[in-house]
Amino acid sequence: MKKFHLIIGVIIVIALVAIVLWVKSALKDNYIELGSNETIEPTPTQIQSIRDIGEWEFLSISAEEMVDTVRKGFFSDDELVRIYYGTLRLGIDMKSLADDAISVKGDSVEVVLPKVGLLDKDFIDEAKTKSFYESGRWSPQVHEALYRKAQRQMLRNCLTPANLEAAKTNAEAQFRNFMLSLGYQNVAIRFE
Amino acid sequence: MKQKKSILIAGGIVLLLMVIGLVFSCHSKKQPPNIQAGLAQGVDTVPMLIMQVQKCSKLYTAEYRVHKIITHDDAFRLKGQLMSKSFNVKVPLADRKIAIPMDAKIKAYIDFSEFSEKNVERRGNKITIVLPDPQVVMTSSKINQQHVKQYVGLTRAHFSDEELANYQQQGREAILQSIPDMGIEETARANAAKVLVPMLTQLGYAESDITIAFRRDLDFKHSYQGLIRIED
Numbered sequence: 512m513k514k515f516h517l518i519i520g521v522i523i524v525i526a527l528v529a530i531v532l533w534v535k536s537a538l539k540d541n542y543i544e545l546g547s548n549e550t551i552e553p554t555p556t557q558i559q560s561i562r563d564i565g566e567w568e569f570l571s572i573s574a575e576e577m578v579d580t581v582r583k584g585f586f587s588d589d590e591l592v593r594i595y596y597g598t599l600r601l602g603i604d605m606k607s608l609a610d611d612a613i614s615v616k617g618d619s620v621e622v623v624l625p626k627v628g629l630l631d632k633d634f635i636d637e638a639k640t641k642s643f644y645e646s647g648r649w650s651p652q653v654h655e656a657l658y659r660k661a662q663r664q665m666l667r668n669c670l671t672p673a674n675l676e677a678a679k680t681n682a683e684a685q686f687r688n689f690m691l692s693l694g695y696q697n698v699a700i701r702f703e
Numbered sequence: 704m705k706q707k708k709s710i711l712i713a714g715g716i717v718l719l720l721m722v723i724g725l726v727f728s729c730h731s732k733k734q735p736p737n738i739q740a741g742l743a744q745g746v747d748t749v750p751m752l753i754m755q756v757q758k759c760s761k762l763y764t765a766e767y768r769v770h771k772i773i774t775h776d777d778a779f780r781l782k783g784q785l786m787s788k789s790f791n792v793k794v795p796l797a798d799r800k801i802a803i804p805m806d807a808k809i810k811a812y813i814d815f816s817e818f819s820e821k822n823v824e825r826r827g828n829k830i831t832i833v834l835p836d837p838q839v840v841m842t843s844s845k846i847n848q849q850h851v852k853q854y855v856g857l858t859r860a861h862f863s864d865e866e867l868a869n870y871q872q873q874g875r876e877a878i879l880q881s882i883p884d885m886g887i888e889e890t891a892r893a894n895a896a897k898v899l900v901p902m903l904t905q906l907g908y909a910e911s912d913i914t915i916a917f918r919r920d921l922d923f924k925h926s927y928q929g930l931i932r933i934e935d
Contacts, residue, residue, distance in 0.1 A: 541785050545780070547780065554771060557770045559806075560768045564894070567763075568762075569758065573757070600842070608902070615906055631842060636843055636875070637843075652848070654848045654864075655849070677758070681760070692820045694823070
């Protein structure tokens with residue numbers, strides 16, 4: 512009887528070991544994860560308009576501007592900080608070059624150039640914007656307001672008399688070089 | 704046992720996410736309807752500006768305005784393998800979708816910074832201006848914030864500013880990749896003549912005597928064979 516109990520015990524132990532080994536092998540490659548996809552879907556890029564332009568750029572000002580906004584709360588304040596990137600291009604719109612802007616006398620040439628200014632008021636690359644810090648939830652209207660704020664600040668800081676003067680000086684130098692390359696010995700550049 | 708623990712932990716995470724989602728959705732309802740007011744109350748922005756000023760001589764001759772709708776379907780999925788059986792199921796009430804309309808300006812320019820007498824060929828009354836090939840740049844982009852549409856499931860948090868910026872950057876990259884198919888370089892070449900020819904006619908050249916030529920990798924050691932010539 513004792514021997515019988517011993518055999519039963521051994522069989523139970525072997526069965527238990529076998530079950531443990533089987534479960535272990537079955538669970539060996541198990542994994543579980545929660546996740547989502549971070550990439551955008553492929554969508555077409557549509558050309559809305561094609562325009563002939565004649566913008567001659569003489570000074571390029573690349574700017575990055577950090578703007579923020581704070582909303583006062585009962586327990587804590589919410590804050591949104593973004594970094595905007597833009598490039599202001601200063602130069603001459605050649606479309607406004609007068610029909611009699613260039614006059615030639617022998618080997619001398621006189622050029623009257625239009626005023627140097629900002630070539631395009633759309634200079635912020637908003638899709639390049641970096642989000643620096645965000646607490647709380649912010650509406651698209653706030654994002655739009657921050658964009659306008661960054662635009663105003665970039666204009667104020669970059670469109671300075673000093674930069675306009677630098678663009679004008681470079682325009683003069685470049686046009687002089689252009690005319691000299693065409694073979695004129697005496698070049699006079701004036702601005703409207 | 705460890706696996707059971709991990710399953711329990713995963714279950715716990717799902718429960719936690721649901722609770723967080725509910726808390727956030729409740730929190731959002733408490734926001735005032737006009738968040739614009741938040742900006743008005745905001746502390747003055749401390750401007751941090753970094754500028755890089757560079758002299759250049761670039762003649763932009765073509766401008767393309769492009770439009771793209773960036774879309775992202777952010778389905779929350781439970782993936783895994785149990786007892787040698789793999790599964791990949793959508794977590795219910797955990798979908799997020801967003802569509803971001805975006806406009807961009809792409810311009811092509813001819814670099815005149817290296818322009819010299821080497822770029823000019825004269826034979827009698829005829830003149831040829833040899834220019835380097837146009838280059839293309841995205842000069843600006845604008846997100847149409849008013850028309851951004853998003854749907855957020857009950858258990859998910861709203862899209863964060865960082866996520867939105869990431870999708871917008873991906874959209875920008877997609878536009879840049881599509882530039883070679885737009886044909887902007889050809890337009891830029893043709894338009895260069897429209898800017899330069901009137902100047903040369905003012906200098907006394909007849910339109911029929913003017914040639915604007917382009918060449919890739921302008922190198923004056925080689926002959927001008929293979930030039931793409933546009934005669935005006």
